[in-house]
Amino acid sequence: MATHVCPWWMGYLLMSPWRRWLQNPEKILGPYIKEGMKILEIGPGMGFFTLPIARMVGADGKVIAVDVQTKMLRSLERRADKTGLRHRIEARLCPAASLNIGDLADTIDFAIAFAVMHEIPDPKAALNDIAVALKAGGILLISEPKNHVSDDEFKRTISLARECGLTETATPVVRRNYSVSMIKQKK
Numbered sequence: 001m002a003t004h005v006c007p008w009w010m011g012y013l014l015m016s017p018w019r020r021w022l023q024n025p026e027k028i029l030g031p032y033i034k035e036g037m038k039i040l041e042i043g044p045g046m047g048f049f050t051l052p053i054a055r056m057v058g059a060d061g062k063v064i065a066v067d068v069q070t071k072m073l074r075s076l077e078r079r080a081d082k083t084g085l086r087h088r089i090e091a092r093l094c095p096a097a098s099l100n101i102g103d104l105a106d107t108i109d110f111a112i113a114f115a116v117m118h119e120i121p122d123p124k125a126a127l128n129d130i131a132v133a134l135k136a137g138g139i140l141l142i143s144e145p146k147n148h149v150s151d152d153e154f155k156r157t158i159s160l161a162r163e164c165g166l167t168e169t170a171t172p173v174v175r176r177n178y179s180v181s182m183i184k185q186k187k
């Protein structure tokens with residue numbers, strides 16, 4: 001069971017412009033996101049990926065960003081206001097024990113869980129909720145930092161996701177992270 005949640009002030013460090021050189025959101029997400037899509041982001045922090053996603057989905061798309069910390073979400077909303085992207089983003093607070101996404105069943109085109117799975121107390125319940133939220137054929141990208149997560153722990157997360165009905169499609173290269181994309185099979 002996870003006990004550590006990224007402190008809110010770390011959110012500012014994660015927004016550093018230098019990080020784009022290491023983990024460029026458009027390059028990482030470009031293969032998955034198209035205009036008009038509905039995207040689910042788990043643990044967005046202050047929006048390092050959320051704001052680029054909101055640009056990528058265009059005027060008809062939407063991002064639902066679910067986080068356990070109010071301070072992260074308020075900062076994300078302020079940044080969204082400043083960039084004129086606020087109306088494309090729903091910042092949703094959740095308790096640690098539930099993602100609070102039961103209303104999203106079969107509506108999500110693409111979901112991202114970047115550097116968050118290791119902080120979630122019940123990863124299997126979270127992965128199940130994400131799998132339910134995805135449309136058939138929808139993709140989940142999981143990416144975990146190698147400095148916080150071991151190879152075995154990452155494999156365990158993949159195995160839990162398989163138990164929730166997701167199947168690996170690729171292992172994308174993201175610097176300093178383990179990454180996998182998984183699909184919800186069409187029936």
Ligand SMILES: C[S@@+](CC[C@H](N)C(=O)[O-])C[C@H]1O[C@@H](n2cnc3c(N)ncnc32)[C@H](O)[C@@H]1O
Nearest residue numbers: 006014043044045048067068069096114116119
């Ligand atoms: C290390 S930060 C990563 C932020 C962002 N994904 C990024 O890469 O910049 C982890 C984020 O996950 C959130 N988080 C932790 N536990 C969570 C949970 N149980 N449900 C939803 N979000 C959670 C934290 O509040 C934090 O914003």
